[in-house]
Amino acid sequence: MSLIVEDGTGLSTAESYISVADAGTYHSNRGNAAWAALASDTVREQCLRKATDYMVGTYRDRWQGLRTDADVQALCWPRYGVVIEGVSIDDNVIPEPVKRACCELALKAATAELSPDLTQGVLSEQVGSIAVTYDKSSPQNVRYKAVDAILAPYLASGGGGCSMKLVRT
Numbered sequence: 001m002s003l004i005v006e007d008g009t010g011l012s013t014a015e016s017y018i019s020v021a022d023a024g025t026y027h028s029n030r031g032n033a034a035w036a037a038l039a040s041d042t043v044r045e046q047c048l049r050k051a052t053d054y055m056v057g058t059y060r061d062r063w064q065g066l067r068t069d070a071d072v073q074a075l076c077w078p079r080y081g082v083v084i085e086g087v088s089i090d091d092n093v094i095p096e097p098v099k100r101a102c103c104e105l106a107l108k109a110a111t112a113e114l115s116p117d118l119t120q121g122v123l124s125e126q127v128g129s130i131a132v133t134y135d136k137s138s139p140q141n142v143r144y145k146a147v148d149a150i151l152a153p154y155l156a157s158g159g160g161g162c163s164m165k166l167v168r169t
Helices: 020-029 041-059 096-109 145-154
Strands: 124-127 130-133
Touching: 020 041, 020 096, 041 096, 096 145
Parallel strands: none
Antiparallel strands: 124 130
C-alpha cells in the first residue's frame, strides 16, 4: 500500500508527515547513507509510518494549538493557534521541523523499536567481581534529544498550550 502523506488538509487517511522522496532528500543532504541503504521504498514507508505513530503517541498532548479538524484528521498536524517567535503558523501546513523530526525518527525506526516495552529497572547487578548499580533517576525509556530539540518551539510550554514571558521589574 502506498504511503499517504498529510498534505495540510487534515486527511483522515494520512500515515506520515513527509514523503519517502522528501525524506530521501533530507537524509542525503545530511550524509545519512543508512537511509539509502534500506532494502526498498516499502521499508522506508514502514519506517515513516512508525516514526509518525511515535510522534502522535508521544507529542499528541504537548503540541501548541489545536488540530484543524479533530473529528476527521488522522494526525496531529495541521493545527491552528500555533505561534512561533510571535509568528502564527498557517493552519494548512506541516512545519518543516515536524517533517525533519519525522525523518530522524524514521531512520532510528529502521534499526530499533521507537517505543519498546518497559520493564522494571535493575538497581544492582553483580556478575563475578563486576558489579553495576543503575541510576534510579535515569529515564526508563529512550528519549530522542535531537528530535525533542527540533520540536521544542512547537510544543506547549505548560498546561493548555499557553505561555507567557515573565519579566522582573
